[in-house]
Amino acid sequence: MNFASVRIITDDVDGLAEFYEKVTGIAAERPAPVFAEIVMPSGTLAIGHSQTAQLFGADSAVAASNRTVIIELRVEDIEAEYARLKPWVGQWVQEPTTMPWGNRSMLLRDPDGNLINLFEPVSEAAIERFKDR
Structure with missing residues (x-):
């Protein structure tokens, strides 16, 4: 089995696709007006309009209601990414911080x-853990 994607359901596909294009530096593919994909080597971040959730059954997903999943993206230089993103990110939860498991992280x-x-990954153990991922 291979991990394929995570899909975010939203009422603003264009706005969310533009946001993730800025974060990742990858242009979104748009196979339909109600759907966008940020395709990365390790998996895809899919963005679907709330109308598409109906295709999976009523009330299967509700736009802008997630409070349990964290989308994680590994970067080469966390400080450079912080400087690049800081001017236009609307809500910072945590500035770059070194975590007990050896990653330098920002939320x-x-x-x-x-x-x-x-x-x-900044500690030797974290670098080793992520070397093949």
Whole structure:
């Protein structure tokens, strides 16, 4: 089995796709007006309009209501990413901080309130843990 994607349900596909394009530096693919994908080597971040959730059954997903999932993106240089993103990110949760498990991490929220963790492995153990991922 291979991990394929995480999908965010939103009422603003264009706005969220633009936000993630800025965060990742990757242009969104748009196979339909109600759907966008940020395709990365390790997996895809899909963004679907709330109308698409109906295709999976009533009340299967509600836009802008996530409070349990953290989208995590590994970066090469956390300090450089912080400087790049700081001027336009609307809600910072945590500035770059070294975590007990060896990652330097920063947390922010996307326009729908989803939590995003950008991190860089910095300890020897963390670097080793992520070397093949």
